[in-house]
Amino acid sequence: MRISKQLQSIKKIPRTLVALIASIAAALFFILPALTQQPVTIKVLIQALEAEQLQPIVEEFEKQNPDINLDIIEAPNETNQVEDLYTSAFLLGESPYDLVYMDIVWVPKFAAAGWLMPLSDRVSQEELEQFLNGDVNGGTYEGELYRMPFRSDVGMLYYRTDWLKQAGYKPPETFDDLVQISQDLQSRDTVEWGYLWQGKQYEGLSAMFVEILEGFGGFWVDPDTLKVGLDQPEAIQGAEFLRSLIKKNISPPGITTYAEPATHRLFINGESVFLRNWPYVYGLALDSPIEGEFAIKEMPHSRQGSSGASQGGWGLGVSANTNHPEEAWRVVEFLSKAETQKEYSLRTGYLPSRRALYTNPELVAKYPYFPELLKVIENSVLRPPIAQYSQTSDILQRYLSAALTGTMSPEEAMNTAARETRAVLEQSK
Amino acid sequence: MKPNTIRQREQLTGWLLALPALLLLLLVFAYPIGRAFWLSLFTRNLGTELQTVFNGLENYARMLGDGRFWSSLTHSTVFTAISISLELAIGTGIALTLNQAFRGRGLVRTVAILPWALPTAVMALAWAWIFNDQYGIVNDLLLRVGLIDQSITWLGDPVRAMLALVVADVWKTTPFIAVILLAGLQAIPEDLYEAHSIDGANPWQNFVKITLPLLAPQMVIAVLFRFAQAFGAFELILVMTGGGPAGATEMVSLYIYDTVMRYLDFGYGAALIVVTFLILIIAVAIASFLISKTRIDVTGER
Numbered sequence: 001m002r003i004s005k006q007l008q009s010i011k012k013i014p015r016t017l018v019a020l021i022a023s024i025a026a027a028l029f030f031i032l033p034a035l036t037q038q039p040v041t042i043k044v045l046i047q048a049l050e051a052e053q054l055q056p057i058v059e060e061f062e063k064q065n066p067d068i069n070l071d072i073i074e075a076p077n078e079t080n081q082v083e084d085l086y087t088s089a090f091l092l093g094e095s096p097y098d099l100v101y102m103d104i105v106w107v108p109k110f111a112a113a114g115w116l117m118p119l120s121d122r123v124s125q126e127e128l129e130q131f132l133n134g135d136v137n138g139g140t141y142e143g144e145l146y147r148m149p150f151r152s153d154v155g156m157l158y159y160r161t162d163w164l165k166q167a168g169y170k171p172p173e174t175f176d177d178l179v180q181i182s183q184d185l186q187s188r189d190t191v192e193w194g195y196l197w198q199g200k201q202y203e204g205l206s207a208m209f210v211e212i213l214e215g216f217g218g219f220w221v222d223p224d225t226l227k228v229g230l231d232q233p234e235a236i237q238g239a240e241f242l243r244s245l246i247k248k249n250i251s252p253p254g255i256t257t258y259a260e261p262a263t264h265r266l267f268i269n270g271e272s273v274f275l276r277n278w279p280y281v282y283g284l285a286l287d288s289p290i291e292g293e294f295a296i297k298e299m300p301h302s303r304q305g306s307s308g309a310s311q312g313g314w315g316l317g318v319s320a321n322t323n324h325p326e327e328a329w330r331v332v333e334f335l336s337k338a339e340t341q342k343e344y345s346l347r348t349g350y351l352p353s354r355r356a357l358y359t360n361p362e363l364v365a366k367y368p369y370f371p372e373l374l375k376v377i378e379n380s381v382l383r384p385p386i387a388q389y390s391q392t393s394d395i396l397q398r399y400l401s402a403a404l405t406g407t408m409s410p411e412e413a414m415n416t417a418a419r420e421t422r423a424v425l426e427q428s429k
Numbered sequence: 430m431k432p433n434t435i436r437q438r439e440q441l442t443g444w445l446l447a448l449p450a451l452l453l454l455l456l457v458f459a460y461p462i463g464r465a466f467w468l469s470l471f472t473r474n475l476g477t478e479l480q481t482v483f484n485g486l487e488n489y490a491r492m493l494g495d496g497r498f499w500s501s502l503t504h505s506t507v508f509t510a511i512s513i514s515l516e517l518a519i520g521t522g523i524a525l526t527l528n529q530a531f532r533g534r535g536l537v538r539t540v541a542i543l544p545w546a547l548p549t550a551v552m553a554l555a556w557a558w559i560f561n562d563q564y565g566i567v568n569d570l571l572l573r574v575g576l577i578d579q580s581i582t583w584l585g586d587p588v589r590a591m592l593a594l595v596v597a598d599v600w601k602t603t604p605f606i607a608v609i610l611l612a613g614l615q616a617i618p619e620d621l622y623e624a625h626s627i628d629g630a631n632p633w634q635n636f637v638k639i640t641l642p643l644l645a646p647q648m649v650i651a652v653l654f655r656f657a658q659a660f661g662a663f664e665l666i667l668v669m670t671g672g673g674p675a676g677a678t679e680m681v682s683l684y685i686y687d688t689v690m691r692y693l694d695f696g697y698g699a700a701l702i703v704v705t706f707l708i709l710i711i712a713v714a715i716a717s718f719l720i721s722k723t724r725i726d727v728t729g730e731r
Contacts, residue, residue, distance in 0.1 A: 083691075084690055087690055087691075087693070088690075109475065109693065112475050112478070113475060113478070113479055113693060114478060114479070200671065200673060200674075201670075201671055201672065201673025201674055201675065201676070202671050202673070252562065252563065252580075253562065253580075253582045253585065254561070254562030254563060254580070254582040254585055255585075256582065256585035256673075256674055257561070257562065257582060257583075257584040257585040257670075257673075257674070262561065262563070265564075266563065387475045388475060388692070390687070390691040390692050391692050394687065394691075397673075398673075398675055398676040399675070401673050401674045401675040401676070402674070402675035402676075404674075405585055405586060405587070405674045405675055407587060407674075407675050407677070408675070427476065
């Protein structure tokens with residue numbers, strides 16, 4: 001009945017319209033497929049520095065996949081600016097990028113905004129287990145995988161082996177050890193400063209503080225219940241500990257303005273016993289006056305907590321509105337392959353995200369610290385994977401900075417931070 | 430034809446000729462501002478999955494209790510007021526000097542404009558290092574001179590960080606004011622000074638009675654430009670302090686940027702923009718009202 005009615009109504013449609021529809025259909029079914037025989041272009045925006053490092057991989061990929069043209073668009077090297085560029089691209093609707101090269105902390109926000117394609121169906125559980133837990137968890141939002149890990153990054157403790165040996169100390173296990181060794185070496189006039197970390201009001205402060213929280217057995221925000229732990233005694237102790245480092249002159253007063261470069265420079269110039277930083281410093285230190293006089297280990301902790309290493313790292317997600325999800329996924333697969341990651345790590349010194357590579361003979365021959373690093377990276381802790389992470393992190397940075405500079409007492413600062421964080425999380429429920 | 434209709438015709442032609450320009454203004458200014466007003470009545474953030482939900486004046490109510498907004502507004506005002514006053518004073522001095530004839534004046538004039546030509550982000554990075562507590566040249570100089578006996582953490586203290594920002598901003602933008610004022614100075618006829626001197630005026634009286642009043646229009650223009658720029662200062666702060674320490678140098682521009690671009694809280698961001706926009710408009714209106722009064726005094730006309 002219905003169909004015949006519709007057929008009748010079709011008859012009423014003027015011929016020109018029929019012709020138009022027919023030609024559109026022809027275009028869709030015959031002409032477009034013919035066009036798609038041409039290589040498909042897959043676009044991704046990556047920081048200029050890394051885009052250049054990735055070039056050999058791009059060439060290799062295109063050689064193996066002649067039907068795909070992988071186009072890397074160069075972005076500024078500043079992480080925040082890349083995030084902004086992706087954000088504006090997605091906000092304007094049709095994103096020009098098929099792939100998204102993501103820092104670990106962007107995942108929840110991008111996923112919550114609906115900009116990323118879920119990937120769980122495309123990769124098996126066994127396959128995922130080959131990767132470092134922290135990297136996989138960091139790419140997951142509300143139980144769904146949105147980002148395949150590519151390279152990893154993790155916070156760790158650098159220390160001076162020569163001075164510790166001279167003074168007869170073992171590397172510090174606890175915060176108390178760290179304080180004691182620092183003060184002893186400083187009082188002997190061996191060295192100016194004891195311990196350097198990132199105390200400026202910026203994202204690095206939050207990344208560093210999750211290690212302190214873990215070390216004292218506290219927490220920031222529980223991603224499942226959205227419970228805030230910043231006003232718990234452990235978190236307040238953490239803030240007090242950092243403040244005490246400045247008060248006791250173990251860390252320079254200017255630490256409240258230091259990001260990574262300022263701290264690694266002081267350490268490499270031999271002005272501090274300990275340094276908290278990312279793996280990039282290792283290569284720099286090998287090429288400096290302190291070569292052979294330093295080592296790395298996992299972060300110290302207090303008696304009630306455990307060692308924590310802040311998880312960073314980069315990976316690829318597929319843009320939700322791409323016209324070529326299959327081709328985009330093939331790129332992701334290629335970059336996740338053990339072979340690609342090994343080659344990339346050998347060439348650049350970046351950390352792979354596959355566990356097995358840390359004991360790979362070729363990589364260990366070139367980077368003898370990789371097995372040690374694996375121990376650090378297995379202890380990694382995530383910054384809270386919640387959609388409102390940016391706001392949450394800003395609040396922590398602001399009040400932690402207030403506590404460190406002495407404008408607020410650590411307790412008052414942490415209480416206010418907790419209150420404001422709750423307000424933000426409440427608002428966007 | 431009656432004179433009346435001729436007049437009407439002329440007016441019509443005038444409007445027609447002005448129409449394209451008016452349309453353009455409407456398109457590039459009125460539309461975005463109007464849209465910001467409209468969007469400020471809605472909630473659109475990650476909590477609503479970026480869908481637009483009407484909420485009336487809720488964003489404005491939220492703003493009343495938002496300490497971060499009001500403190501950032503205060504920081505912007507303090508920063509703008511101090512840096513513009515300093516720039517105007519120093520800029521006038523530089524302009525007066527460059528207006529004198531001396532050997533190598535051309536070279537000095539070119540060098541004086543250089544800071545203005547530097548990209549802000551680059552010079553901000555340089556100033557961040559200058560004020561660094563360990564390697565910074567400021568501490569080094571002060572230590573050598575003996576004014577301090579211990580390094581000062583410039584960017585780690587709320588008041589000193591603001592001071593450092595003002596110094597960097599003054600360094601960068603004083604040349605701009607100086608160049609505008611220099612142009613104004615060169616337009617003042619020499620014979621005015623001659624006549625005044627013959628009447629027995631000293632250089633100071635010359636400056637107060639002739640230079641200042643005749644330079645007032647240029648000063649106003651320079652200050653208005655600088656007001657808008659300083660209130661919207663962004664890269665300088667982002668690079669030097671990032672709004673720290675403890676949010677003590679966070680300007681309203683930085684807060685709006687965070688709200689929109691990083692928190693993806695568009696409705697609230699729009700409301701922040703609207704309120705800041707209104708405050709700026711009111712400030713400019715008050716300023717131009719005061720200025721129009723002084724200008725009448727200057728020329729003695731009514």
